[in-house]
Amino acid sequence: MRKIIVLDTTLRDGEQVPGAKLNLYEKLEIANQLKNLNVDIIEAGFPASSAGDFKAVEEIAKKVGDKVMITALARAVKSDxxxxxxSVKHAEQPLIHIVLGTSDVHVQKKFRKTREQILEQGVEAVKYAKSLCPNVQYSTEDASRSDFEYLWQTIEAVVKAGATMINIPDTVGYAVPEEFGELIRKINERLKNLNPDVILSVHCHNDTGLATANTLAAIKNGADKVECTINGIGERAGNAALEEVVMGLFLRKDYYQATTGIKTTELKKTSRLVSSLMGLDVQVNKAIVGDNAFAHSSGIHQDGLLKSRDAYEVIHPEDVGVDDMEIILTARSGRHAVKNALAQxxxxxxxxEEFEQIFAKFLELADAKKEVYNHDLFHIVQSTIRRDNAEGPELKDLYELADMQVVINNNFPSASVKIKKGDEILTASNVGDGAVDALYTAIREATGVELNLLEYKLNSISRGKEALGRVSIKVSRNGKNYSSKAIDTDILKASALxxxxxxxxxxxxxxVSKREQAVV
Known part of the structure; x- marks a missing residue:
């Protein structure tokens, strides 16, 4: 089975997203996580663009390039x-990546030169790069819109000049899978006859949503290497998403007869880190790493999953670093899902008869608040069938936001909260770096639960009238992570809830854990 080389260009193509600029320390943090993910090559930036980018690439090469090949982008000019x-020479395996267009649009309109002039420029660039470094990649920009014979003439010339990798970009997302696959098949056939040691690579953009499909079609037709980004970020509509390509091969290795060395259990962690540091939210229904990728709210799906997980689950959440599938209790959930949640x-x-009373109350609450959580079930059960000898935790152990006040100013944002726990009223006030930080610090102090905030998101819903707050926390005493949501017209209240x-x-x-231990 072939092993596909994975180049991650999150720190180069991904950082070209407007507003996604990273500082040196953030780039190093992502590069270290990409190393943990076990990518083969990190494209760390475009060092000719600024002194800051040069320094970042240099530091990544020094600190991360012990086991990972490090590259950066250069135009086909000596200074680049x-x-x-x-910048990359400090890595154990440095790679120089040169890019130059081959389509008539680029040759005639962008560069305003002849095909022969561009070909000569590319060859000279490769020869010069080869005199500095043994590993040289040449990218034929806009290859999918290029005349095939000129494209091949370019490939043949730069390989003879010393290029060790040939990259075929679908620069503007023009290709479709069948056509792109055939292009790669033809190039692969000729390239292997020319020099079987040269690696054939692809770099696909997502302008029409086909980047992953085109990349997988290329692998099927002989591509040895793929260039991707975490979460599919990049110019315009982005690039082929690393997590999608990797898990596509993971799921259908029988079809592609190919695999990667990616540590898939690090995918979710890597996605969250990139999203957090770049300030780019991942759409909730994003394949593999979206918040809803392993969440199920349909009653039909929930019933099938509870009977057999393979009914609706072809990739296990733990394979990508997600703790477990999530069954979301909503008004669409059926009796099977509610009984399962009660048992948990x-x-x-x-x-x-008592269950039907519970289910009726559940539907009433689900219509009112959209999603129902386990602690909501306690309220439902206690208000319907609670008996002196009934099993289950007491409501007195749960917390309820009774009141809150937040003062926002430039110097000392502060928050005061009143939390109800059974018949007890807990209060706390605190300051923070901002309104939400002050609010969460006060809630943490009032409840006395030692925890760390891992993730916080706020989104507008219902045409801006309501806010959806999302949080992920890690509790110190059991080391577990928990994620939750709440909706309110007040953004701070949604955050607090x-x-x-x-x-x-x-x-x-x-x-529940204590009760199970007591039974044992």
Missing amino acids: IDAVYH VGFTNYTD AFVNAVNMAVVDEM
Whole structure:
């Protein structure tokens, strides 16, 4: 089975997204995580563009380039090639990446030169790069819109000049899978006859949503290497998403007869890091790494999953670093899902009539608040069938936001909260770096639950009238992560409710664990 080389260009093509500029330390953090992910090559930047980018590439080569090949982009000019070489030379395996267009649009309109002039420029650039570094990649920009015979003439010439990798970009997302696959097949056939040691690579953009499909079609037709970005970020509509290409091969290695060396359990962690540092949210329904990628809210799907997970799950969440699939309790959930949720939190001793009362109350609450959490089930059960000897945790153990006040100013943003726990009222006030930080610090102090905030998001829904707060927390005493959501017309209240919901999830989990241990 072929092993496909994975080049990650998040720090070069990905950083070209407007507003996604990273500083040196953020680039190093991402590069280290890409190393943990076990990518084969990191394209660390465009060093000729600025002194800052040169320094970042240089530091990545020094600190991450012990086991990962490091490259950076150069135009086919001597000064760019020098900048790449002097920044990547500190890596154990440096690679110079040269790009020059081959389509008539680029040759005639962008460069305003002849085909012969561009070909000669590319050859001279490769020869010069080869005199500095043994590994040289040549990218035929806009290859998918190029005349094939001129494209091949260019490839043949730069290979003879010393190029060790040939990259075929679909620069503007023009290609379709069948056509792109055939292009790669023809090039691969000729390239292997010319020099079987040269690596054939592809770099696909997502302008029409086909970047992953085109990349996989290229692999099927002989491509040895793929260039991708985390979360599919990049110019315009982005690049082929690394996680999609990798898991496409993972799931259908029987079809592609190819695999990668990527440590797939690091995918979700890498996605979150890139999203956080670049300030680019991942769409919730994004394949593999979206928040809803392994979440199920349809009653039909939930019933099928609870009977057999392979009914609706072809990739296991733990394979990509997600703890487990998530069954979201909504008004669309069926009786099977609700019974399963009740059992998970310790409620199993009820009659059929009592369950119908619970289910009716559940639907009423689901219509009102859209999503129902485990701690909400306690309220439902206690208000319907609670008996002196009923099993299950007590409501007195759960927290409820009773009141809150936030003062926003430039110097000392502060928050005061009143939290209800059973008949007890807990209060706390604190300051923070901002309104949300002050609010969460006060809630943490009032509840006394030691936890760290891992992720916080706020989105507008319902045409801007309501805010959706999302949080992920890690609880110190059990080391587990919990994620929760809440909706309110007040953005700060939505944030606070989401945080309290996450705390209650941790409390419920610990109570259930204690009961299970007691039974054992």
